[in-house]
Amino acid sequence: MFTGIVEERGEIVAREDLDQAARFSIRGPLVTSDASYGDSIAVNGVCLTVVEHVDGVFTVDVMAETLQRSSLAELAAGAPVNLERAMAADGRFGGHIVQGHVDGVRTVLAISPTPNWTVVRVGLPADLERYVVEKGSITLDGTSLTVSAIGHENDQAWLEVSLIPTTLAETTLGLAQVGTPVNLEVDVIAKYVERLTGAGIARQEKGE
Template sequence: MFTGIIEELGKITCIKNESVSAKISISAHKVLEDVAIGDSIAVNGICLTVTSFTKDCFQADVMPQTMRKSSLSAVTKNSFVNLERAMSVSKRFGGHIVSGHIDGTGIITNIKTEENAVWFSIKATSDLMKTIIERGSITIDGISLTVAKVDYSQNVFEVSTIPHTREVTNLKYKKRGDLVNLETDIIGKYVYHLMNIPNDTINAMDNVKPVNNKGLSLDFLASNGFL
């Protein structure tokens, strides 16, 4: 799990593309301070597993589904990517609950400046827009941001960013037409799903008989090793 608070910018140093998968190498410093093989690092919001590393670089495998679903298919050597280690229980929870499992991508349609703020307009699919609400949380390339405006008729939402956010993330390199990874609010997704389960699915679930209909008891817990 992540928070969407970016720790540093990394740079793609090598991409070895297969037919539909890839192996990437990323230069970094801070996220490698306590790294171990098998650790999770969010790369532009995508949870990837460290397969090898040196003092200033790490490697990760990108499976076909991730390439299809994310903007990693569009990155090139020397592209800057946002990096965040998995959340530690000893740190402050500064952003919001981020799984690192993106829901899809969006396209930056407009960038405008308003005094110290820069607004980004992003077009998403109608499915993603169903769980995007004003003043709700959204993750853009792994960055925890607040949705400022929503236009459901155009499938567009907007976020407003402060100078610090742009300085420490790859937003400062973004331009119109760029593809970004999106992860909508995890709580909102579950609520939407529960409110929209098809009747045939509910009926199928109702017809499933429980393995143990005696309920939870001390005997049950003891027999299953909990006591």
């Protein structure tokens, strides 16, 4: 499990395309400082397993399913990525519950800078819209953020987040442009509540 507090902005060192898979080598001195074989590291919000690491560079294998359902398929050598180690049991819970399981990919629709923060608008898949609420939590490329606004334009749902200078400087969101694909993970608690509530209603209808 992760919290969405990005620890460092790493870089793709190499990519090797395999049969229905890819192997990435990623530079991340901080996240590899105590890494072991089999550890989990979130890369742009995708939970991946360390298969080897040396001199601050770790290697992960990414299967076709993950490539199809995330923006990792777009990455090449030199691309910056957000990195976070799995949360330690005794660590501070600075963000929100993040599983590292991408729910959808949408592009940046607009970027509106102001003197003290920047508003970023991202498309929102229709099947995820019900899980997103204003002032609720959302994960964009592995970064835990607060939804500042939601809405529709031309039958397209969208959400907005307001990024402070630290977030812009320390994560890939500060490098994003209109059209940049972004991994989205909604709050898992909302999905569990929906599932449990639906199951409860179904049982009541059956008289159980």
